[in-house]
Amino acid sequence: xxxxxxxxxxxxxxxxxxxxxxxxxxxxxxxxxxxxxxxxxxxxxxxxxxxxxxxxxxxxxxxxxxxxxxxxxxxxxxxxxxxxxxxxxxxxxxxxxxxxxxxxxxxxxxxxxxxxxxxxxxxxxxxxxxxxxxxxxxxxxxxxxxxxxxxxxxxxxxxxxxxxxxxxxxxxxxxxxxxxxxxxxxxxxxxxxxxxxxxxxxxxxxxxxxxxxxxxxxxxxxxxxxxxxxxxxxxxxxxxxxxxxxxxxxxx
Amino acid sequence: xxxxxxxxxxxxxxxxxxxxxxxxxxxxxxxxxxxxxxxxxxxxxxxxxxxxxxxxxxxxxxxxxxxxxxxxxxxxxxxxxxxxxxxxxxxxx
Numbered sequence: 001x002x003x004x005x006x007x008x009x010x011x012x013x014x015x016x017x018x019x020x021x022x023x024x025x026x027x028x029x030x031x032x033x034x035x036x037x038x039x040x041x042x043x044x045x046x047x048x049x050x051x052x053x054x055x056x057x058x059x060x061x062x063x064x065x066x067x068x069x070x071x072x073x074x075x076x077x078x079x080x081x082x083x084x085x086x087x088x089x090x091x092x093x094x095x096x097x098x099x100x101x102x103x104x105x106x107x108x109x110x111x112x113x114x115x116x117x118x119x120x121x122x123x124x125x126x127x128x129x130x131x132x133x134x135x136x137x138x139x140x141x142x143x144x145x146x147x148x149x150x151x152x153x154x155x156x157x158x159x160x161x162x163x164x165x166x167x168x169x170x171x172x173x174x175x176x177x178x179x180x181x182x183x184x185x186x187x188x189x190x191x192x193x194x195x196x197x198x199x200x201x202x203x204x205x206x207x208x209x210x211x212x213x214x215x216x217x218x219x220x221x222x223x224x225x226x227x228x229x230x231x232x233x234x235x236x237x238x239x240x241x242x243x244x245x246x247x248x249x250x251x252x
Numbered sequence: 253x254x255x256x257x258x259x260x261x262x263x264x265x266x267x268x269x270x271x272x273x274x275x276x277x278x279x280x281x282x283x284x285x286x287x288x289x290x291x292x293x294x295x296x297x298x299x300x301x302x303x304x305x306x307x308x309x310x311x312x313x314x315x316x317x318x319x320x321x322x323x324x325x326x327x328x329x330x331x332x333x334x335x336x337x338x339x340x341x342x343x344x345x
Contacts, residue, residue: 005335011282012331018275134273226343230336237332239253239276243269244325246255250267251318 001225004187005146005213013146013213020144020232022134025064026222027055027080027104029138030073030131035123039092039114046114050126051138053094054107054220057130059227061103064130073129080104082126088116097126104128107221141228142219148208150189154181158203168198187214263291264310265317273297277305283324289315 005013032047039046062080065073073079082099086092095109116122131139161179171188174181174195181204183189189206196204217225259266269277277295284293292310297303309317 009282011278012328015275015279018273022275226339230339230343233332233336233339236275236279237329237336239272240279240325240329240332242253243255243276243280244322244329246253247318247321247325250255250257251316 001217001219001229003215004149005215007211008213010210013215015236016229016232017144017146017215019236020217020228021140021142023132023235024141024223024228024231025057025130025132026139026141026220027057027062027128027130028136028222029053029055029082029126030079030129031127033125035125036121037124038120039116039122040120041114046122046124049113050097051136053097053111053113054222055128056103056105056107057141057222058101058103059223062130064132074127078129080128082128083124084113084126085123086116086121088120089118091115092122099128140220141223141231142217142225144215144217144228144232146213146215148191148210149186149212149214150183150191151207151209152183152186152189153205153207155203155205156180158201159199160201160203162200164198164200165195165204168194170194258306263312263317264308265321266306266308269295269305269307272305274305277307279328280307280321280324283328284309284320286327287315287320287323289313290320293320 029050032050034043037043037046063078065078068075068078070078080099080101082097084092084096086096092113093109094106094111094113097106099105114122133140159180161176163176165181166174166176170192171190173184173188175184191206191208193206196206217228219225219228253272254270256268256270258268281293281295284290289311290309291312295305295307297305309320311317311320
């Protein structure tokens, strides 16, 4: 998902980015119990691979283990158990993980976990829980990044309309209009400054607009991108409200 | 989140924001800059992993630093609320 955030400042944009990557809870495998592991890999290596397999996360129904009344993180409100049973010759994939909740399943069924030779067996039970990206990367719902919108300035007197900038632009978004360069789509600009470097009379300057940002959210598939953004904003809002209340209390 | 008072002057305040990080502190710091009665606003996190942010605010014109903080938090909340509603609208389409 891509969108433009305007009328903001860098701190605001960065807080949204940080909240989206760190504060939106998703499901990930947190504990693995191996019954049989005759594969070439150690238990912990497999556990690590399993943990990094993205799982679809339902929006409602589960709570963070720290907020659950059960306290041990094993009840049906805060955990889902998944089983895997595979015998070689085969490649165990994320699709072999059988979940007890049909809403919490691997996003893709083709993530390879381990290749098993003839006669090698693998059997395990895994527990998936909700968690936050601030704790471990396996709970990051995706990659959130932003960039500035460029301010493209041409010194009309210095520009001789040679077109060197048109050729230099790797995105191909500069064209000559009445012998003066113009950017057709500022969102496509990657701020590489190739145009200003290629310009013989140095007539082009590229600045960045610190109030407008092009955001890009790439989800792992655990949550839809708009939900990641929504959760991020809601968490930030709650944090600000709580902070305000605490300051009031502090003042007495 | 918890707030701990470290130092309190007539027009300045130093607090510890336990359980938070740059996500909230930087947002508030920038929001405080918009307030004309705020002379200084800053924070520091001494350790990137286990550090607790210390937040400093200094004000003038008779506005207390606590008041400035509350106003800043409210401004940001309103801004976020507006954005959230916009998003909700866009998603319904």
